[in-house]
Amino acid sequence: MKTFVYIDHFKGEIQPASWEALGLAKSLGSASAIVFGSGVDAVVKAAFEFGAEEVLVADDAALADYRAEVYASTLSALASSLNPNLILFPTTARTRELAAMSAVDLETGVLTDISDLDSSLVATRPIYEGKLLEKTACAGKIVLATIRARAFPKPAQNPGAAGSITKVEVKADALSEVKGYAAAESAVNLGDASVIVSGGRGVSNNPALGLDELATAQKGFELIGELASLLGGAVGASRAAVDGGYITYAHQVGQTGKVVSPDLYIACGISGAIQHYVGMRNAKLVVAINKDADAPIFKQARYGALGDLFAIVPALTAALKKKLGK
Amino acid sequence: MKIIACIKQVPDSEAKVKAEGGQVSWGDAPLVINPFDEYAVEGALQQKEAIGGTVTALCVGPESARDALKHALAMGADEAILVSDPALENLDTVGAARILAAAIQKIGGAEMIIFGRQTLDNGAGLTPAQTARILKMPMLGLAGSIKVEGGSVTVDRVIEEGRQTVSANLPAVLSVVQSIGEPRYPSFMGIRKASKANIPVWSLGDLGVSAPAPVVTRSELINPPVQETTTEIISGETPEAIAEILADKILAEKVL
Ligand SMILES: Cc1cc2nc3c(=O)[nH]c(=O)nc-3n(C[C@H](O)[C@H](O)[C@H](O)COP(=O)(O)OP(=O)(O)OC[C@H]3O[C@@H](n4cnc5c(N)ncnc54)[C@H](O)[C@@H]3O)c2cc1C
Numbered sequence A: 001m002k003t004f005v006y007i008d009h010f011k012g013e014i015q016p017a018s019w020e021a022l023g024l025a026k027s028l029g030s031a032s033a034i035v036f037g038s039g040v041d042a043v044v045k046a047a048f049e050f051g052a053e054e055v056l057v058a059d060d061a062a063l064a065d066y067r068a069e070v071y072a073s074t075l076s077a078l079a080s081s082l083n084p085n086l087i088l089f090p091t092t093a094r095t096r097e098l099a100a101m102s103a104v105d106l107e108t109g110v111l112t113d114i115s116d117l118d119s120s121l122v123a124t125r126p127i128y129e130g131k132l133l134e135k136t137a138c139a140g141k142i143v144l145a146t147i148r149a150r151a152f153p154k155p156a157q158n159p160g161a162a163g164s165i166t167k168v169e170v171k172a173d174a175l176s177e178v179k180g181y182a183a184a185e186s187a188v189n190l191g192d193a194s195v196i197v198s199g200g201r202g203v204s205n206n207p208a209l210g211l212d213e214l215a216t217a218q219k220g221f222e223l224i225g226e227l228a229s230l231l232g233g234a235v236g237a238s239r240a241a242v243d244g245g246y247i248t249y250a251h252q253v254g255q256t257g258k259v260v261s262p263d264l265y266i267a268c269g270i271s272g273a274i275q276h277y278v279g280m281r282n283a284k285l286v287v288a289i290n291k292d293a294d295a296p297i298f299k300q301a302r303y304g305a306l307g308d309l310f311a312i313v314p315a316l317t318a319a320l321k322k323k324l325g326k
Numbered sequence B: 001m002k003i004i005a006c007i008k009q010v011p012d013s014e015a016k017v018k019a020e021g022g023q024v025s026w027g028d029a030p031l032v033i034n035p036f037d038e039y040a041v042e043g044a045l046q047q048k049e050a051i052g053g054t055v056t057a058l059c060v061g062p063e064s065a066r067d068a069l070k071h072a073l074a075m076g077a078d079e080a081i082l083v084s085d086p087a088l089e090n091l092d093t094v095g096a097a098r099i100l101a102a103a104i105q106k107i108g109g110a111e112m113i114i115f116g117r118q119t120l121d122n123g124a125g126l127t128p129a130q131t132a133r134i135l136k137m138p139m140l141g142l143a144g145s146i147k148v149e150g151g152s153v154t155v156d157r158v159i160e161e162g163r164q165t166v167s168a169n170l171p172a173v174l175s176v177v178q179s180i181g182e183p184r185y186p187s188f189m190g191i192r193k194a195s196k197a198n199i200p201v202w203s204l205g206d207l208g209v210s211a212p213a214p215v216v217t218r219s220e221l222i223n224p225p226v227q228e229t230t231t232e233i234i235s236g237e238t239p240e241a242i243a244e245i246l247a248d249k250i251l252a253e254k255v256l
């Protein structure tokens, strides 16, 4: 099997699931990495270190900003000239677009968000918000698939590893222009996080502070952030917290937010609505902190702490800090 | 300005969905407009209010999908079109994109074609970019806000790394996310208008295209293994006592 793996990065910041895709590719046969961008030497180097035998590089000022059309045309031309059996991508906002467009160019299809792929390229993926799984295949000559973060093992990094570099021609037919980036809201990478501590509407409920709703919520998310950072994790949120303006949409877990699969998910002041549950049901261990003994989240959690998150979260941070010797 | 909002009908997100005899079953749960597509309709209506024009809701689906289109009309869309044909039962996303593109051409095109982020049933999130590619229009995906000025549109795109501002000339294809604003509730007048509306149904013959053969196919449906969680509620005299026990439990699970 000849597989290409698209290494997704944003201004050099690589999506770790790219390496998981590379590991999967190697388990199926030969693996070449694809790196597009401008000034991407460090990304190319990392691709060799994570196991690429070859890196197909388009390093060009026209690729400095990700733009769907240019990237897709470059990818499609590359694929139709070199004819891989399979192109793998980590599942991100960019790759869904890129793979979608190249599939049109290459007269094939895309298997999205897959959690398993066998040697005959039958994939397993969630449908109906993960309430069901399907086995699915793509009859195109070149199969495109985006993999779910943390579903496949990450290969070890082999510092200093090198291989051959092949230059790729850029097809610059941009239809859109990137005007700029709003000051990064701090990158939130929920998909790759191994620990997520999430807050819900409950973070705004602490009358004792004597603050208004937003200021209380800010305080609540500060406590949640401290626990998350102690555990090297990310901060998540329910939709009620996002709608309340307590935190930005990028943090939202659930049906209309991100589907996550961390090792540990700590839900604080979240009731456990089905639309939230479908986003975090793949977590290995769920812990819930909630004031209401009847909250559905307690049925979804392995451990539940009944009480005020404003008291329990900082106490848990302190206890873990001590026990972890940090 | 002419705006088209592409919507699909799906089982309600509260539905208990199961695989039964190789088929998807959602019991007696209602079919509703795909929740992500309510944002598409909302985004389209906001633009109509800002700069004037009309909003057409477009759906490829079975006869029952009329109800989803009626919801869009009740929200305030000016017209609705259903593309329905028995030959369109097993569309993959490229197939859906081809039919949508053909319907958009038959409508006479539009300055903006607005999609939801993804469907609740298939969840692929591919159709918008594929439709854009087929129509050879620019794709502005995952817009959290939309601003039209002169002949161009600028969106704030919500991606993993934050917000990115991207512009393109019209006509353009967009997909929108929740930050666009809560979908408005259908008004009483809207519901009345929708109930009386005449929704044309176009067949493949009307579009002058044949049914695209699916490239992506399903071979098996699986009910995910039920995660039997027995919940242990940690109790203690004080928050500190609870936290102490909880910390030990978490560490014992070796997930950190
Ligand atoms: C189409 C659709 C899509 C949706 N998508 C999503 C989605 O992607 N993600 C999502 O999360 N939701 C989503 N929702 C919304 C979902 O149905 C719920 O409304 C939402 O998850 C509720 O958020 P919550 O649990 O934070 O708030 P609530 O349900 O209000 O729960 C707050 C909880 O906090 C507890 N609490 C209050 N104060 C404290 C305190 N001081 N200490 C401890 N506990 C406290 C309360 O007991 C309660 O259980 C969607 C809904 C629809 C219809």
Ligand SMILES: Nc1ncnc2c1ncn2[C@@H]1O[C@H](COP(=O)(O)O)[C@@H](O)[C@H]1O
Binding pocket: B006, B007, B008, B034, B036, B037, B040, B058, B059, B060, B061, B093, B096, B100, B114, B115, B116, B117, B118, B119, B122, B123, B124, B125, B126, B127, B128
């Ligand atoms: N059958 C359809 N009819 C109209 N619009 C559709 C259809 N299927 C998908 N869409 C649109 O494409 C978006 C993404 O769908 P998907 O690629 O299936 O996740 C949806 O949110 C809709 O806006």
